[in-house]
Amino acid sequence: MRWFWIDRFIEFEAGSHAKAVKNVSLAEEHMHDHFPGFPIMPTSLMLEGMAQTGGILLGKTHEFEHIVILAKVPKITYHSWVSPGESIVYHATLNEARDEGGSVECTAKVGDRLVAEAEIVFVHLDQSDPELGKIDQKNFVFSSGLLDILEVGKAGDGT
Amino acid sequence: MSSSEEIFEKVQETLVDALGVDDEDVTPEATLVGDLGAESIDFLDIVFRLEKNFDVKIPRGELFPENLAAADAGFVDDGKITEKGLSELRVRMPHANVDKLAEAPQVENLQDLFTVEFIVKFVENKLNQ
Numbered sequence: 001m002r003w004f005w006i007d008r009f010i011e012f013e014a015g016s017h018a019k020a021v022k023n024v025s026l027a028e029e030h031m032h033d034h035f036p037g038f039p040i041m042p043t044s045l046m047l048e049g050m051a052q053t054g055g056i057l058l059g060k061t062h063e064f065e066h067i068v069i070l071a072k073v074p075k076i077t078y079h080s081w082v083s084p085g086e087s088i089v090y091h092a093t094l095n096e097a098r099d100e101g102g103s104v105e106c107t108a109k110v111g112d113r114l115v116a117e118a119e120i121v122f123v124h125l126d127q128s129d130p131e132l133g134k135i136d137q138k139n140f141v142f143s144s145g146l147l148d149i150l151e152v153g154k155a156g157d158g159t
Numbered sequence: 160m161s162s163s164e165e166i167f168e169k170v171q172e173t174l175v176d177a178l179g180v181d182d183e184d185v186t187p188e189a190t191l192v193g194d195l196g197a198e199s200i201d202f203l204d205i206v207f208r209l210e211k212n213f214d215v216k217i218p219r220g221e222l223f224p225e226n227l228a229a230a231d232a233g234f235v236d237d238g239k240i241t242e243k244g245l246s247e248l249r250v251r252m253p254h255a256n257v258d259k260l261a262e263a264p265q266v267e268n269l270q271d272l273f274t275v276e277f278i279v280k281f282v283e284n285k286l287n288q
Contacts, residue, residue: 071200071203072200072201072204074176074177074179074204075176095207095211096207096210098219099219100203100219101203103207121200121203121204121207123200123203
C-alpha cells in the first residue's frame, strides 16, 4: 500500500490554503479490521491526510526546498466518523510559513458535516542536516511520489 | 501599552495552549523544560503563538538562541559553561537570569534560563520597541 492519504487536490492557493479529497473505500484492507462489522476510516489516518494536505501547502511556499516533517499536533478534535463510500474534504489554512517550519489549521468534512479539526506544526529539515539520518522517513510529510498528486490530480474534464 | 500583568496573563494562556499544562502550573519562576515539560519542537510552536497573540515578529533565534552549547565556540569546557560563554549569554539573552546560572554553570542547567518570567520580559521589551 502506498502512503497516500489524499487522492487529489481540488483547490490549491499557494501561501494561503488548500483543499484535498480522500475517497474512503471498502476496498482498503484496514477498514476490515477497523472495525470488523463496523468499518470506519481510522482517525489517525485522517490526521495523516490533514498533515499531507497542510504539509504540501507549506512545502510549496518554499518550492519544496526543505523536507517537511510533522512535528506536533497541538490540538485535534474528532466530532464524527467516516464510513466507506463517503468523501472527506480536508481544508488546510496556512498559519505560519517560516524558514524553520510552519503551522496550519485544518478541518475534515464530509459534505457539511464537520468530522475533525486540527492544528498541526511542521519543521523543516535540509538534506545536509546531520540530524537527517536519525529521523524515521515515515515522519516525512511528502516524498516525490506524493508530490505527484499535484500533477495528476486532474479530473477527466481537465479541471 | 500592556501592563506586566496583562502580558503575563497572555503568556500564561499561550503556554497553556502550546504545552497543554494547567494555568496554575504557569508561574513566573516555572522553567519551560523542567517544570512545564516543553520539548525542543514546542519552542517553535511557542514562538508562532507569541507572534500571533502579541502581534510581534520574533526572528529565528531571538527568543530561543540556537547552538548555545556548541563545542567549537569555547563556551563550554568540561561540562561547564565558561566565562566567555556566560558573557555571550548575557548579550544574547539579556532578559534571562544568567547570574543564577553562573552559580552552577553546568551545561544541563542551561535550559533553566528559559522561565515564564524570561518570556514575559522578552515580550515586554518587544512591545516597548
